[in-house]
Amino acid sequence: MKKEFRKKVISDRNNQNYESLCKNSSIITQKILALDCIKKAKNIMLYLDFNNEVKTDELIVKLLSLGKTVSSPITIKEEKKLIPSQIIDLKDGVKIGAYGIREPKPECSPEVEVKDIDVVIVPAVAYDKDCYRLGYGGGFYDRFIERLREDAITVGIAFDLQIFDSVPKEDHDAQLDYIITESQILTPNKF
Template sequence: MKREFRKKVISERKKQSPEFISKNSSIIVDKVLQMDCIKKAKTIMLYLDFNNEVQTDDLINKLISLRKTVASPITLKEEKKLIPTQITDLKNGIKIGAYNIREPKLECSHPIDIKDIDVVIVPAVAYDTNCYRLGYGGGFYDRFLENLRPDAKTIGIAFDLQIFDEVPKEPHDAQLNFIVTESKTIIPNK
């Protein structure tokens, strides 16, 4: 069930035009930058987009210009682990890593302690209206989020087409604090 659902949503996202992705990513980035938890955060981890996800390069550059410590994960495929690593330069400090996803070059940066992270902006295939996510199936982020400080915030960013009343989920799936789309900000019913 998860696999079919995932395939359908990814296929729908891939159909979107570059203009749609760019315009709506820009709206989402502006909304994220207005969030209190982002304004107060010192260290923010977020993904490097691929495959028609909400684009994050502009957000990364703006956060760096606001003097935030910005990290993205290096994926250790065999260990099924994410290593948060600081980004200071999107042009020269990035390489193609596991699953063909961009990630920081370790030689250009250094790992960040998970306990120093104030906010994580999480990728997903789909979200539901109660802030649960359907990831890509590896469980990397679910395992990572379990180890955050209790007061760290989690934000999903997505296009409206990725939001559903319900997504297939399991007991270990993490509930996020917020989801931001081009038209709304969703907070879970606790």
């Protein structure tokens, strides 16, 4: 069930027109920058977009211009592990890594301590309205989120077409603090 669901959502996401993908990514970027947790954060980790995900380059440039420490994960496939590595130069400090996803070049991107991260912006295939995510199936982010400080904030970003009443989930799947789309900001109903 998870596999078919993933496939359908990825297909829908890939069928978006490029102009609206860019426009909606910009809207989402502005909403993220307006969040208090982002304004207060010193150290923010986020993904480098891939395969019609919400575009993150504009957000990275703006966060760097605000003096934030910005990192992205280097994926260690064999260990199913993400290593947060500082982005110094988005143009020349990035390469294609595991799974064909852009990641910081290790030689010019110092590793960031997981306990120093204030906010993590995570990718996903889909989210539900209670802020659970359906990832790509490797469990990399679920494992990573477990290692964060208790007060670290987790933010999912997605397009409206990736939000559902419920998504297939398991006990180890992480519930995020926010989901931001072009039209809404969701927070979990924890009451």
